[in-house]
Amino acid sequence: MMRQTSPELPSLDPGITLLETDERMTGSLQSLVLDQLLLEQGSAIWVDAHGHGTTQPLTQITPSMRVLDRIHIARAFTPWQHQRLVQELTGELSDETAIAVLPALDWFYRSEDLPRGDDERMLSAVTERINELAERFEIPVLLTLQTDDTLTAPIHDIADQTIRCERTQFGPRFASEEYETLVYPLENGLVQTTLAYWKGILANRHPAVVDADVSPEVSANGAY
Numbered sequence: 347m348m349r350q351t352s353p354e355l356p357s358l359d360p361g362i363t364l365l366e367t368d369e370r371m372t373g374s375l376q377s378l379v380l381d382q383l384l385l386e387q388g389s390a391i392w393v394d395a396h397g398h399g400t401t402q403p404l405t406q407i408t409p410s411m412r413v414l415d416r417i418h419i420a421r422a423f424t425p426w427q428h429q430r431l432v433q434e435l436t437g438e439l440s441d442e443t444a445i446a447v448l449p450a451l452d453w454f455y456r457s458e459d460l461p462r463g464d465d466e467r468m469l470s471a472v473t474e475r476i477n478e479l480a481e482r483f484e485i486p487v488l489l490t491l492q493t494d495d496t497l498t499a500p501i502h503d504i505a506d507q508t509i510r511c512e513r514t515q516f517g518p519r520f521a522s523e524e525y526e527t528l529v530y531p532l533e534n535g536l537v538q539t540t541l542a543y544w545k546g547i548l549a550n551r552h553p554a555v556v557d558a559d560v561s562p563e564v565s566a567n568g569a570y
Contacts, residue, residue, distance in 0.1 A: 351427040353427070355377065355378060355381050355520065355551070356378070356451070356509050356520045356522065357548070358378065358382050358445060358483040358486035358488060359486060359506075359507075360480075360482075360485055360486055361480055361486065361487070361506035361507070362476065362477065362480050362487045362489060362504055362505045362506050362507075363486060363488050363489065363505065363506065363507050363509060364489050364490070364501065364502065364505040364507070364508045364509070365378065365486065365488060365489065365490050365506075365508075365511065366490070366491070366494070366507050366508060366509070366510045366511070367490070367510075367511040368512060368513065368514070369558045372403070372408075372479060373396060373403055373407055373544040374511045374518060374544070375447075375449055375488070375489060375490055375560055376398075376403050376404055376407050376426075376544070377407055377544040377547065377548060378488060378499070379392075379417070379445060379447055379488065380404070380407060380408050380409075380413060381551065381552075382444055382445045382486060383413050383416055383417070383444055383445070384409075384410075384413060384548065384551070384552040385540050386414070386444040386556060387442075387444065388421065388442045388443055388444030388445075388446075388481060389416040389417065389418055389442060389443055389444060390417045390418065390443075390444060390445045390446070390447055391416065391418055391420075391439060391443055391445075391446045391447070392417060392418065392419040392420070392446075392447040392448075393419075393420050393422070393428070393431050393432060393447070393448045394419050394420065394421045394427045394449065395422065395428060395444075395448075395449060395451065395453040395454055396403065396450040396453045396492060398449035398450060398490070399417075399419040399447075400451070404417065406545060407544045407548065408545070408548065408550040409519055409545060409548045409552055409556045409557065410552075410555040410556060410557050411526055411557060412555070413555070414421070416444075418438070420438075422452065422454065424457075424459075425455050425459075425460060425464075425465075425468055427455035428454040428472070429454075429468050429472055432472045432475050432476065433449070433475055435475070436479065436482075437484065439479060440483075443483065443485050444485070444486075445485060445487070445488060446479070446480075446483075446485060446486070447487075447488050448476065448487070448488070448489050448490075449488075449489070449490045449493045449499075450490055450491065450492040451467060451469075451473075451476075451489050451490070451491060451492075451494060451499060451501060452471065452491050452492050452498045452501070453492045454512045455468055455469040455472075455497070456492070456493070456497070465497060466497060469497060469498075469500075469501075470500060471541075473500050473504060476489070476504065477504040478503075480506075489501065489505070507522050507523065507524070508522060509521070509522045510522070522545055545546075547561070
């Protein structure tokens with residue numbers, strides 16, 4: 347085990363943030379949400395798609411199990427259910443909400459069950475609703491996309507910032523127009539961005555809330 351300076355994570359300001367990652371960056375979305383909750387009081391309202399809000403990654407990453415009580419997840423199983431959940435977010439968001447999370451926003455609207463043209467129409471309505479909610483409640487809204495193409499182009503238009511997370515030999519690198527992760531090389535090895543790696547980052551950033559069984563260290567050579 348090798349101790350290093352705790353890497354910074356990008357701040358999520360009020361407004362819409364679009365997080366872009368590749369498939370190798372497992373846990374980046376969950377880490378940003380947990381970091382926001384550990385920095386701020388309040389809860390996360392999460393409208394899930396494609397299994398991003400499952401219990402396993404969240405419990406593996408969090409440095410404190412208590413913070414998970416503040417994550418409220420609603421799951422849809424069809425595009426119509428997903429659209430309704432987004433439309434009903436007004437009743438869920440409040441002054442106590444620290445962040446709203448909508449991963450894989452386009453996932454349900456690529457269903458073969460949708461009649462032609464309904465994919466664009468329904469996703470457009472969802473996009474407009476999210477933009478309205480972000481302006482009304484002035485909270486961070488974190489989005490991800492399953493696929494970046496013409497269907498999801500309008501989502502880029504409402505994003506106040508886009509953050510790209512990519513894997514490097516030294517660990518995760520976040521970059522946007524106003525933010526860039528510094529590189530944190532270790533002396534004798536590379537860092538593997540596993541769920542345990544994200545857990546180590548959050549434990550270093552928030553030592554006051556770390557559970558007794560969490561090690562506030564980041565490994566070298568991907569070993570824990």
